[in-house]
Amino acid sequence: MLDDAAAGNTIPKDDFTAAVPDLRVRLLNAQFDLSSADFAVVVVLAGDDRLGANELVNRLNEWLDSRFLDTSVFTVPEGPELARPAFSRLWDALPPAGRMSLWVGGLMRQVRAHLDGEVTEAELRRWCDHLRRTQEAWIADGALVLKFYLHTPAAVQKKRYKKRRKRDDAWRYDHRDWEMARSLDAAVPTIETVLRETSVTGAPWTIVEGTDKRYRDLSVARTILAALEARLASPPPATAAGVLEQFADLDQQATVLDHVDLSATVTKDDYRAELARLQGRLHRLADRARRRGVSTVLAFEGWDAAGKGGAIRRITPALEAGDYRVHAVAAPTEEERRYHYLWRFWRDVPRDGRVAIFDRTWYGRVLVERVEGFASPAEWQRAYDEILDFEAQLVEHGVVLAKFWVHISPEEQLARFEARRDTPYKKYKITEEDYRNREKWDAYVAAVDQMVVRTSMPDAPWHIVAGNDKRYARLAVLREVVAGLERAVG
Amino acid sequence: MLDDAAAGNTIPKDDFTAAVPDLRVRLLNAQFDLSSADFAVVVVLAGDDRLGANELVNRLNEWLDSRFLDTSVFTVPEGPELARPAFSRLWDALPPAGRMSLWVGGLMRQVRAHLDGEVTEAELRRWCDHLRRTQEAWIADGALVLKFYLHTPAAVQKKRYKKRRKRDDAWRYDHRDWEMARSLDAAVPTIETVLRETSVTGAPWTIVEGTDKRYRDLSVARTILAALEARLASPPPATAAGVLEQFADLDQQATVLDHVDLSATVTKDDYRAELARLQGRLHRLADRARRRGVSTVLAFEGWDAAGKGGAIRRITPALEAGDYRVHAVAAPTEEERRYHYLWRFWRDVPRDGRVAIFDRTWYGRVLVERVEGFASPAEWQRAYDEILDFEAQLVEHGVVLAKFWVHISPEEQLARFEARRDTPYKKYKITEEDYRNREKWDAYVAAVDQMVVRTSMPDAPWHIVAGNDKRYARLAVLREVVAGLERAVG
Numbered sequence: 010m011l012d013d014a015a016a017g018n019t020i021p022k023d024d025f026t027a028a029v030p031d032l033r034v035r036l037l038n039a040q041f042d043l044s045s046a047d048f049a050v051v052v053v054l055a056g057d058d059r060l061g062a063n064e065l066v067n068r069l070n071e072w073l074d075s076r077f078l079d080t081s082v083f084t085v086p087e088g089p090e091l092a093r094p095a096f097s098r099l100w101d102a103l104p105p106a107g108r109m110s111l112w113v114g115g116l117m118r119q120v121r122a123h124l125d126g127e128v129t130e131a132e133l134r135r136w137c138d139h140l141r142r143t144q145e146a147w148i149a150d151g152a153l154v155l156k157f158y159l160h161t162p163a164a165v166q167k168k169r170y171k172k173r174r175k176r177d178d179a180w181r182y183d184h185r186d187w188e189m190a191r192s193l194d195a196a197v198p199t200i201e202t203v204l205r206e207t208s209v210t211g212a213p214w215t216i217v218e219g220t221d222k223r224y225r226d227l228s229v230a231r232t233i234l235a236a237l238e239a240r241l242a243s244p245p246p247a248t249a250a251g252v253l254e255q256f257a258d259l260d261q262q263a264t265v266l267d268h269v270d271l272s273a274t275v276t277k278d279d280y281r282a283e284l285a286r287l288q289g290r291l292h293r294l295a296d297r298a299r300r301r302g303v304s305t306v307l308a309f310e311g312w313d314a315a316g317k318g319g320a321i322r323r324i325t326p327a328l329e330a331g332d333y334r335v336h337a338v339a340a341p342t343e344e345e346r347r348y349h350y351l352w353r354f355w356r357d358v359p360r361d362g363r364v365a366i367f368d369r370t371w372y373g374r375v376l377v378e379r380v381e382g383f384a385s386p387a388e389w390q391r392a393y394d395e396i397l398d399f400e401a402q403l404v405e406h407g408v409v410l411a412k413f414w415v416h417i418s419p420e421e422q423l424a425r426f427e428a429r430r431d432t433p434y435k436k437y438k439i440t441e442e443d444y445r446n447r448e449k450w451d452a453y454v455a456a457v458d459q460m461v462v463r464t465s466m467p468d469a470p471w472h473i474v475a476g477n478d479k480r481y482a483r484l485a486v487l488r489e490v491v492a493g494l495e496r497a498v499g
Numbered sequence: 500m501l502d503d504a505a506a507g508n509t510i511p512k513d514d515f516t517a518a519v520p521d522l523r524v525r526l527l528n529a530q531f532d533l534s535s536a537d538f539a540v541v542v543v544l545a546g547d548d549r550l551g552a553n554e555l556v557n558r559l560n561e562w563l564d565s566r567f568l569d570t571s572v573f574t575v576p577e578g579p580e581l582a583r584p585a586f587s588r589l590w591d592a593l594p595p596a597g598r599m600s601l602w603v604g605g606l607m608r609q610v611r612a613h614l615d616g617e618v619t620e621a622e623l624r625r626w627c628d629h630l631r632r633t634q635e636a637w638i639a640d641g642a643l644v645l646k647f648y649l650h651t652p653a654a655v656q657k658k659r660y661k662k663r664r665k666r667d668d669a670w671r672y673d674h675r676d677w678e679m680a681r682s683l684d685a686a687v688p689t690i691e692t693v694l695r696e697t698s699v700t701g702a703p704w705t706i707v708e709g710t711d712k713r714y715r716d717l718s719v720a721r722t723i724l725a726a727l728e729a730r731l732a733s734p735p736p737a738t739a740a741g742v743l744e745q746f747a748d749l750d751q752q753a754t755v756l757d758h759v760d761l762s763a764t765v766t767k768d769d770y771r772a773e774l775a776r777l778q779g780r781l782h783r784l785a786d787r788a789r790r791r792g793v794s795t796v797l798a799f800e801g802w803d804a805a806g807k808g809g810a811i812r813r814i815t816p817a818l819e820a821g822d823y824r825v826h827a828v829a830a831p832t833e834e835e836r837r838y839h840y841l842w843r844f845w846r847d848v849p850r851d852g853r854v855a856i857f858d859r860t861w862y863g864r865v866l867v868e869r870v871e872g873f874a875s876p877a878e879w880q881r882a883y884d885e886i887l888d889f890e891a892q893l894v895e896h897g898v899v900l901a902k903f904w905v906h907i908s909p910e911e912q913l914a915r916f917e918a919r920r921d922t923p924y925k926k927y928k929i930t931e932e933d934y935r936n937r938e939k940w941d942a943y944v945a946a947v948d949q950m951v952v953r954t955s956m957p958d959a960p961w962h963i964v965a966g967n968d969k970r971y972a973r974l975a976v977l978r979e980v981v982a983g984l985e986r987a988v989g
Contacts, residue, residue: 092579181782335570
């Protein structure tokens with residue numbers, strides 16, 4: 010695979026000089042058109058030729074308008090980056106629709122870490138798997154992902170360094186480059202595996218030979234230009250139509266919500282005693298989790314007026330004010346809409362030792378967005394897998410993840426709506442739309458059922474909480490949060 | 500000052516219960532109106548009563564709509580926060596126009612650090628000074644800043660903890676709270692000094708007694724409501740009219756640009772040799788700076804077509820790709836416009852060991868925005884002091900800061916414009932507006948002169964670079980960058 014690319018391609022200087030002016034004009038034109046387009050562009054540059062990659066980055070920044078090109082270099086992750094799941098930094102660097110980002114590095118380090126025994130075979134596979142799924146999510150969302158692997162045969166690299174030794178700019182290469190050249194041939198099989206495993210439909214790796222600089226720069230720039238022009242000229246191929254709705258005749262079937270015993274209650278005295286006990290326990294566990302750098306993500310979904318906020322307000326007083334953030338999730342803003350829908354949730358993934366509480370979550374994609382038609386069937390149907398991969402990355406990083414569906418009966422909901430209407434400051438929490446949403450109760454039940462069935466994992470199960478009795482629900486939630494932390498740090 | 504506040508204020512339960520519903524409705528109304536207003540609200544909560552502050556935070560999150568209230572708790576700064584100037588995290592947490600943030604903590608830690616001898620008297624004064632200036636900048640920009648110091652006399656705190664000892668929720672207080680109560684009386688003089696030093700016109704500290712919870716919560720919420728309603732009802736007092744333009748009859752005077760010898764040149768051979776030497780030296784120094792955690796900020800201003808980009812492209816090849824970012828500064832986006840103009844530059848302050856290169860900078864405020872009238876005289880005139888304080892914070896943090904004005908003659912500029920017109924891919928860099936801007940040359944000269952005179956500091960001087968010969972200019976810039984790093988890590 011890599012050998013095939015090392016065909017000794019070169020481009021004569023005159024041809025290069027003749028080609029560049031037109032190429033630059035077209036690149037700038039395409040970049041300009043991109044600014045008003047509804048997709049983002051990620052150009053990934055990996056390879057075994059560090060100096061070549063640096064030169065290529067400088068070249069692309071010269072040929073393109075660098076004001077509209079964000080370059081991110083993924084060096085060895087440091088403190089703040091290590092405190093969150095590995096791919097956080099990819100999501101942080103993701104461009105919004107209309108912009109182009111150039112990403113450099115990351116792949117060879119993973120290969121090297123595997124060869125050095127720091128990363129096991131299984132870990133490397135998992136890394137490739139997450140990377141593939143992440144790309145698939147972006148591409149399905151419309152992103153144009155262009156990936157280049159810059160390959161310069163070891164013999165060529167060595168010769169180049171030897172020649173440079175006598176020159177003024179010998180400082181440009183150092184021991185890392187020698188080591189790379191020395192160990193490259195042994196690494197090729199692993200590199201090829203990683204390239205294969207991280208190729209996805211719509212975003213294969215383009216292997217570029219780095220022996221001749223002019224060939225290298227022209228072929229990368231031309232590939233970017235061709236892909237960008239093609240994409241600007243025509244919309245992406247329609248995403249696969251939604252698969253057949255497997256739960257279409259749901260009203261014939263029992264759902265997970267049918268099993269919830271909504272009659273459960275707790276007396277006021279028992280509630281008070283148990284609340285104090287659980288909050289005290291939670292406080293001690295949260296303290297230990299912070300010291301051990303274990304972070305926690307609590308995801309709350311449930312019917313309107315089910316009591317999510319009340320449950321959250323029984324958790325937070327047991328935490329240190331600086332340790333947690335509550336994210337009340339509303340409809341995405343104009344800016345957020347320019348990214349993949351998971352982007353804003355990745356942004357709020359807590360760093361090690363912290364707690365993030367989501368009042369409504371990424372599951373909006375398969376609940377409200379599905380039921381209201383804000384997401385197409387193809388979009389919400391692929392969301393299950395996207396969410397599973399997101400949560401798997403949290404769990405693998407060591408995050409304690411608990412997901413709650415707070416359940417109430419339609420009758421209880423109606424009674425609460427009426428009570429809200431009669432309380433001046435609660436009127437704000439109730440609109441005509443809330444009443445209209447009640448008509449879609451069955452559609453939501455179907456969506457909740459499918460969500461729970463498809464996204465329950467051993468390390469990230471759904472907890473269906475009986476909410477008709479608020480006190481009972483609050484204790485049930487607290488108990489699960491405590492249990493989750495017990496398992497992690499108890 | 501604090502004693503005066505400890506007057507034993509209480510509010511009976513019935514009065515509290517009667518007052519709350521109306522208060523909540525009005526708070527929610529004001530919050531709703533804020534969402535379409537053109538100013539931001541920062542509510543700062545400091546104090547000596549940690550538990551009281553936590554309760555108050557929960558209370559405000561209950562009374563206000565927490566979806567539109569961002570709570571930031573400033574705990575002991577950790578890794579990523581220590582790697583940037585201290586106030587970076589305030590700027591990071593700054594809300595945009597239309598939103599409200601609740602900031603908790605930070606002040607007592609500074610007091611305590613001083614009393615423990617970790618922070619000298621001079622450092623404490625400087626901290627207060629930066630805090631005052633920062634607030635002044637935000638307030639002048641339209642922000643509503645409301646500051647509360649929650650004071651509960653030591654005797655009251657001790658009594659409260661003793662009483663709690665026997666209760667189920669004894670976990671709520673810990674050794675920190677006892678220590679605070681024990682050492683509070685001795686700390687009062689320092690607290691009072693800090694409160695005095697950080698009070699600014701338009702944002703004094705409101706001292707709230709925390710002995711009675713109902714009094715505490717009601718008085719804070721009412722103060723927020725009154726200030727917010729008043730501000731929503733009427734625009735802020737007009738900012739002071741611009742001071743008299745001291746450089747009005749500038750064309751009679753010599754300017755700093757008059758002294759620049761634009762005839763300086765360098766031969767191609769000398770250039771090549773010197774470039775390689777300087778880049779090699781820069782590479783070694785940058786490597787050392789990274790290892791020592793010293794960060795660098797390079798600020799480039801200059802006439803259109805002066806060669807800023809070319810100079811920057813001679814610096815970056817000497818740096819490791821992962822260590823630097825080039826920020827090409829264009830007009831602020833819609834989102835950026837909702838913040839103080841320095842916000843986006845604070846966002847890009849590099850962390851320790853990294854390099855940030857700005858192609859156009861925060862000086863746009865006193866250059867293009869002044870000359871084109873995008874900023875009012877009051878706005879650009881106060882910008883000098885705001886910028887000085889920003890840069891002083893960088894320098895105090897240990898950042899190597901170098902500022903360049905790349906200077907060319909009007910004739911040279913015209914020649915370059917014409918040349919650009921004749922190069923297909925450079926046409927993009929030239930518009931009719933560029934030609935029109937030439938008519939304002941003298942106004943820009945005046946603005947540059949005043950900028951250089953008012954914002955040159957020993958640790959952050961302006962370097963005026965003769966740019967008519969591009970090669971000469973590139974070497975001059977490189978030399979200054981190398982010299983700055985030599986002083987810091989040489």
